[in-house]
Amino acid sequence: MTEEELALQAEYNMGLKETIILETHLAGVRGVAQIKNNQTNVVSTGVSQNTVAPSTVSKTDQGIRIQATADTNTSVPVVYGEAFTQGKLTDVEMTTDGTTMWYCLTLSEFTGSAIDGTPSTIDFENIYWNNGRVTFASDGFTIEKTTDSNGTDDRTIEGLVEIHCYSNGSSNPVGITGQAAPANTPAYSRMPSWTSTDAMSELVFILVKVLYNPARNLKGLPPITAQLKNSLTLPGDVLYDYLTNTRYGAGIPAGEVNVS
Amino acid sequence: MTDLSGYRNGVGTELFFKAEIPGHPLLFSDGDIVRTIGSDTYTNRGSLLSIGQTESNISVQPYDLTVTIDGIDAANVAAATSQDVKYSPVTLFRAWINPNTDAVIATETRYKGFISSITFEESWNAPESGFSISLRCISAVNSLTNHVSGRRTNNSDMTRFFSTDTSFKRVAKITNSNFQFGVPNTAPAAGTNS
Numbered sequence: 338m339t340e341e342e343l344a345l346q347a348e349y350n351m352g353l354k355e356t357i358i359l360e361t362h363l364a365g366v367r368g369v370a371q372i373k374n375n376q377t378n379v380v381s382t383g384v385s386q387n388t389v390a391p392s393t394v395s396k397t398d399q400g401i402r403i404q405a406t407a408d409t410n411t412s413v414p415v416v417y418g419e420a421f422t423q424g425k426l427t428d429v430e431m432t433t434d435g436t437t438m439w440y441c442l443t444l445s446e447f448t449g450s451a452i453d454g455t456p457s458t459i460d461f462e463n464i465y466w467n468n469g470r471v472t473f474a475s476d477g478f479t480i481e482k483t484t485d486s487n488g489t490d491d492r493t494i495e496g497l498v499e500i501h502c503y504s505n506g507s508s509n510p511v512g513i514t515g516q517a518a519p520a521n522t523p524a525y526s527r528m529p530s531w532t533s534t535d536a537m538s539e540l541v542f543i544l545v546k547v548l549y550n551p552a553r554n555l556k557g558l559p560p561i562t563a564q565l566k567n568s569l570t571l572p573g574d575v576l577y578d579y580l581t582n583t584r585y586g587a588g589i590p591a592g593e594v595n596v597s
Numbered sequence: 598m599t600d601l602s603g604y605r606n607g608v609g610t611e612l613f614f615k616a617e618i619p620g621h622p623l624l625f626s627d628g629d630i631v632r633t634i635g636s637d638t639y640t641n642r643g644s645l646l647s648i649g650q651t652e653s654n655i656s657v658q659p660y661d662l663t664v665t666i667d668g669i670d671a672a673n674v675a676a677a678t679s680q681d682v683k684y685s686p687v688t689l690f691r692a693w694i695n696p697n698t699d700a701v702i703a704t705e706t707r708y709k710g711f712i713s714s715i716t717f718e719e720s721w722n723a724p725e726s727g728f729s730i731s732l733r734c735i736s737a738v739n740s741l742t743n744h745v746s747g748r749r750t751n752n753s754d755m756t757r758f759f760s761t762d763t764s765f766k767r768v769a770k771i772t773n774s775n776f777q778f779g780v781p782n783t784a785p786a787a788g789t790n791s
Contacts, residue, residue: 400779405771409751427750428767435781443750507764538759549779556778584758585747593686593709593737 401556405429415585416445417575419566439528440545444563446585447505447539451574452596458568459541461502461513467559477512477519493553499546501527507537599703609694612648613639618685621676659738667729677730684711687734710734
């Protein structure tokens, strides 16, 4: 490189250096302006939230008022054969954080024995949530989906509702026929305030746990129907049980009934 | 129905009354001799046993029956005053008697029921003073219409059948109680797990 070329290179470098300094300065000025703009935006956003208050919806959600409709003068139904029943509300409670409701629906008396002495059994054939047949997850009590009469599946409440089925007292959890069986957990270990004396003696019932979720329109308990199937189906067995039962029947001594 | 066609010359009848009072069974007949039917021995009261009118209907009809016993002994008084006499089961049946051998041909039940009330009557007209007991019975058929109302959803009914079961104790508390679902329960009220 000649001396003339070296002089041009030095002049170019000097100019480049000054350009960089100038760009840096300008960049600093723009940065301050950007920060100021950002501050303005933040303030503006805050005002917007306070005015429209989309985020305060969750803080000020007033929930939904639910009135329990329990009745102390209702007889517990007796189911023979196969029947659909909505049961009677016999307990309801809400957790202190307000996010979970528990319901106890008493469905039927647990019946006695057939004429030949065979004890009766009452199975859950299906549960219907808002007229949709319920399919449970693998745990046997968490709702996975509901299916309407057209066969359309609905997973809106998936994982948000639990239904625990019991046949013949709190210590006998049962599953739905053809679906996964639940763990052997007594009802008094599910319902928050229950103890071992809450035995639900000789009753068929369900516990329903509902998690509050307004986004999925889950704000209460819709109609729930249980399809029960009693092993007592023969007219003679049913009549014998009804005649002799001292709790819900005629209370006639068994010896007074001619079963021959 | 008993076939009596072989007794063209006549057949005798006697009424038998059985009251299964715990510890004091009453076994009477209106016949004139003591008879044993099955494992039960029936005292012959003859005309001292008075049975009210019984009915024969094709369909099952409930009706009340009054049985009056005169000339009773001390054992019968004890039975009549027993605490368990009410709702003790009673059976009234007719026995067909062979007039030649005086043996029981067959029996037919006329009435089944329960003692609903008892009445004592005593007269002091010497020398004809008397003492009688009247048992009023309700038909077992009545018990079908008077069946228990079943277990209602309240704590009283639950503990009547299962004395230690507290499952229904909260039903009265939660009746028409309100819950603000979705809001923390800062003031627990009846029906919540306060």
